[in-house]
Amino acid sequence: MIPRPKPERFRLRRTMMFMNAQKPGLIKDAYIYGCDSIMLDLEDAVAENQKDAARFSLYHALKTIDYGDTEVIVRINGLDTPHWQEDIRVCVAGGADGIRIAKCESANDVRTVETAVEKAEEEFGVEKGRTLLMAALESPKGILNAYEICSASDRLFGVAISGGDFRKCMQTVFQPDGVDMLAARGQMLVAARAAGVQCFDTVFTDLDNEEGFRSEVLQNKAMGFDGKSLINPKQIRLVHQVFAPTEKEVIQAEKIVRAYREQSAAGVGVFTVDGKMIDIAFIPGAERTLKLARVCGMYEGDLV
Amino acid sequence: MEILKPAMAGTLESSDAQVTVEPMDGGIQLSLQSSVMNQYGRQIRETVLETLDRLEVKNAKVTVVDKGALDCTLKARVECAVFRSCGQSAANIPWGGAVR
Numbered sequence: 001m002i003p004r005p006k007p008e009r010f011r012l013r014r015t016m017m018f019m020n021a022q023k024p025g026l027i028k029d030a031y032i033y034g035c036d037s038i039m040l041d042l043e044d045a046v047a048e049n050q051k052d053a054a055r056f057s058l059y060h061a062l063k064t065i066d067y068g069d070t071e072v073i074v075r076i077n078g079l080d081t082p083h084w085q086e087d088i089r090v091c092v093a094g095g096a097d098g099i100r101i102a103k104c105e106s107a108n109d110v111r112t113v114e115t116a117v118e119k120a121e122e123e124f125g126v127e128k129g130r131t132l133l134m135a136a137l138e139s140p141k142g143i144l145n146a147y148e149i150c151s152a153s154d155r156l157f158g159v160a161i162s163g164g165d166f167r168k169c170m171q172t173v174f175q176p177d178g179v180d181m182l183a184a185r186g187q188m189l190v191a192a193r194a195a196g197v198q199c200f201d202t203v204f205t206d207l208d209n210e211e212g213f214r215s216e217v218l219q220n221k222a223m224g225f226d227g228k229s230l231i232n233p234k235q236i237r238l239v240h241q242v243f244a245p246t247e248k249e250v251i252q253a254e255k256i257v258r259a260y261r262e263q264s265a266a267g268v269g270v271f272t273v274d275g276k277m278i279d280i281a282f283i284p285g286a287e288r289t290l291k292l293a294r295v296c297g298m299y300e301g302d303l304v
Numbered sequence: 305m306e307i308l309k310p311a312m313a314g315t316l317e318s319s320d321a322q323v324t325v326e327p328m329d330g331g332i333q334l335s336l337q338s339s340v341m342n343q344y345g346r347q348i349r350e351t352v353l354e355t356l357d358r359l360e361v362k363n364a365k366v367t368v369v370d371k372g373a374l375d376c377t378l379k380a381r382v383e384c385a386v387f388r389s390c391g392q393s394a395a396n397i398p399w400g401g402a403v404r
Contacts, residue, residue: 024377025319052393053313056384059399060376086395093399124400 002066007097007132009157012295013037013198014227014243015236016073016160020045022054027061030070033233034240037071042087043078043102051083055090062094073134075100079109085116091131092120098132098157103165105141107152114153134158134200138165143184150195158198160229161188166202176212178219189224198226207232217242244296245289253289256282257303305390307364313384314377321373323352323381325389328365332356338370351375355382359402 015035019026021042030038040061046054058074074096076087080103091099101113110133117131133155137143143161150159161184167173172180185201192199201220204213213235220228221242228239245253255273260283263271270279293299307327314322338348348370355378356366364386370378383403387393397403 023317023320024373024380025317028319028374028377052388053380053384055397056313056380056387056403057377059403060380063404064374064376082394086397090397090399 004095015230015239017230021058022046022050031067035236037073039073039075041075043075059090059094071097073098073100078103088116089120092126093124101135103138104135106145107148110152132157136160136162138162139169143187146188146191150191150197159192160200161202163202201225201228203229203231245293249289250293250298253286256286305359305361305386307389309389311385311389314381318371321370321378321381323385324367325385326365329363332364334366336368340372351378352382355379359386
């Protein structure tokens, strides 16, 4: 039995890789790839008549395999299926770090899952509040209700858009410039930031189209996403590269944080660094850059 | 648990095992084929028998075709086959109890 530390609601989640929970060959060594989170899937990747088998497989994987620092999230079946309640029981009993709610459309959906999670925590003697939640928005209704979803629960750490289903609903298909989902991505990001939770982009399914993948990841970063869902280990490295700060950004952030601490100790609120005005509004961003830089092995100082 | 009808779980893919249970009187009859029989045959047999014991299966014909599954996978496949044979695999599994 591998005891997992209490999950952190806000941690680094640049890459979340999907894995079929029913395939032992995949899940036994999923942690070696170095993604921030793995997403063991009980939903679409598992055939309807193998849902039961996937749960047994998931339970023992959670209890036996040492995933180390890799976060372990489980995608459960939708609330319109007969599977989700047992999915939640096995996730909580096995000690998954978090649960991804598929096809989430309202705050009520989040609360329905939360209630079942609470009940399962009680049943299996798991610390109340340990199991985190995230919501996948897969429909126009989910996007329109993004803010109420994002603020529905203290367990919820973020939301992700799911491109396949969403594009179908919108009667469009993948576009290289992302215009097909621009409005939805934007709305979800605004909602997530307003509610103070994280926001993740959808998978990029054309594994041979490296240029297309790169430009989508660059756009994700530019729009302010925290990370991206992935379907293949070979996609991890690029996302980590793109989401890493540049050396210049790290140096700048270090200067800003250092100067701010000195100046505020001396009672000064606004000042300049390299000719640019800096005040308290710049500090959270600069501190985030330093934290990210530390994880990427680019910063070894003691400011964060 | 009593094996009520034949049931199977698992696949013949690498790192997996296919487990079949069938009703039979007079104890457990286990037949095992494995791609790693020489190295792990005894351990696989022990894991399967222990799992059946935990589920209180006293009588069954059990066939395991192992393709290099880890212990945790073997357990999962045996349990799933047994619960399927009783028609109880879909809900209210005793996670952490008989299944552990």
